Amino acid sequence: MQFVDGLTGPLAPLLPASLRQDCDDVPLVEQDQLSPAAADLLMENLAPSLAPQDVAGWSIPQLGAEKVQGWLYGQMLNTGSEEGYRRARKAVIDNAAGVMHIVLDAIKAAGLPREGLVEQIPAWAWVLHEGERYWFGCPVCRYPMTVQLGRVACLYPPHDKALGGPVTVRTPKGRRPAVGAWNHQRVTDLGGTDAIEAATVESHVCLVRPAWRYSVIPGCEELRLYRLLSVMPDVSVTLWPFTDRYDLHVQAGRRRLPWRVDVKDYADPARLVTELVRKDAVRDPSVVIVVPDYRSSQVGVLNERLRRHLGTRRTVAMTSAVFLKTVAKAVGA
Template sequence: MMEAARRFGRDETVTAVTQAASLWMQPESIGARWRMMAELHGPVALAHLAHGEPFLPLAAFVDRLTGPLAELLPPSLRQPCDDAALVEDGRLSATAADLLMENLAPSLSATDVASWSMPRLSAEKVQGWLYGQLLATGSEAGYRNARRTVIDNSAGEMSDVIDAIKLAGLPREGLVIEIPGHAQFAHEGEKYWFGCPVCRYPMRFQLGRVSCMYPPHAKAVGAVTVRLSRRRLPSVGAWNKARAADLGGPGIITAAPVDGHACLVQPVWRYSTIPGCEEVRLHQLLEQIPGVTATLWPYTDRYDLHVSAASRRKPWRVDVKDYADAARLANELLKRGTLTDSDLLIVVPDHRADQLQVLNERLRAGLNTRRRIAYTSSSFLKLVQKAA
């Protein structure tokens, strides 16, 4: 039983469930969708049996594909983040997509590979590929410039985005695409898009409203009504400008034509631009504290922030992490073996505050230590302010 439980673990089960939820919403014939569901149902049903749970029938599996992820996982595999809905607005939810990329297991079948529409890149593979491209710039200064370029140029005029990418020594291939269809809407014979006021990335347009595909930004800013008037550029209704400013964004929402504009590919935006926005914001706030100096991405990004206070003998070394799955993040950190130095801390954005208990418990157990390892951005800033 224990061997079977290891074989049908969280990675494989989350992958199968999230893929099934996405494929069930695709415009395929009902027969084709049921055939794909039957293939993906197999590993999920076996996972339930392997973890001592009753058999999960195919009909029940499909019925639950639009509900919370937790309802399709054996209790022993569930994490707090699994309360997220699998489907929103007729497609795989952004949180479920994050969980898929963070837990992505090897392909389950030939049909799976042929039918899956989302790029099959795990979070680690995306980060590893981009890290290699950034290192190829050849120097620490070049690395920092390229890293900042990916953060500051998530979308915009195609010539500006491509010129910035080239100037930073990064390849256009694999990084830049045209504005995706889900962000486009038509007005008086032209197609337009709106960028998120926090990360600038094209927001999803649906039913006359736009919202960022990164759930914390969408929650902070809100779903914004699009206003269309004859002989005028599209505009937007009320939105939370103060909250966008708190998150460090440009704080504007302006319509732009689809023609002549481009953006980063979605995985790079999600796993480089998004955490990078928080790293830059945190750096700016640290620099405002008297007696404190902070350096971004020292030693070619061995970690994210090197923070020194005049009154403290040793600096803090900070890694900023933004995962939907706290348990997965803890496992990755322990596997890499980078937390043995007591000066290295993990900082998560404030909207991940509910992860701190799981992170600290698992990291303490894995490292056999009693020290606090994980902080939110706000709690780390208070720690530095107190020391300074």
């Protein structure tokens, strides 16, 4: 009975100490349903890395996300050029949600189809107030935040944590809903905006959830790094080179070897190592795996396991902050 009761909390206390990982501290249940953090881990470990046609006949609902992402990647490639791919990818990241005609026009201009990519603002994001439906976008990724018990929270746990947890919604009479206090500095550090304002559900749309999770979420950090590197003196940076073979090509000063940066944002470092080893691109000494600063606890595990696999002592993985300092040091900034 104690074991069953423990299944509503983190798995860590139920496991032998030798088998525990950081991700085992994630609570399984929040507000009588699977927690967002646990759902994220489930998606990473359940969906196999197969082509869309390989999973088309599978009946497990979660695998739909894998198919959507494969389809979207194919649509981006169909733009026909590296620049077309770059424009399409950025259009998706910059238009996670918003006014219908603005989102649809941006997607069309980038050469992407609207059908299958965009949907109405989901009911789980509605704030009902004086006969009108409103929604709030996350200040980091701009995707609709979920509403529960008079509070809003981003579906992506690190963004929710940056806000300081779920944010209280105020519903003043005769005015639009507004949110209470939240952590502006931590959101700004992630490249987010400085405002969370209510928008009406009518005439607004958002991306389908898999496109948000697997294109917008990693894209937020990739674009943040690109912008910061672009203003560094004596640094040249290319975003998604060779049609997204990796994320950033960075050349600094007189340094002979460039950095080929692959930005990875996984909840489960063990799953990430498996993916990296399978692709084997990390054997290239110019490749560096960069994780967002909120994944700093993963760096030790990633380096230990990747070094063992590669038979090397070099630093393979680092946080965004450490990478930026490394580049700045290379150019004497």
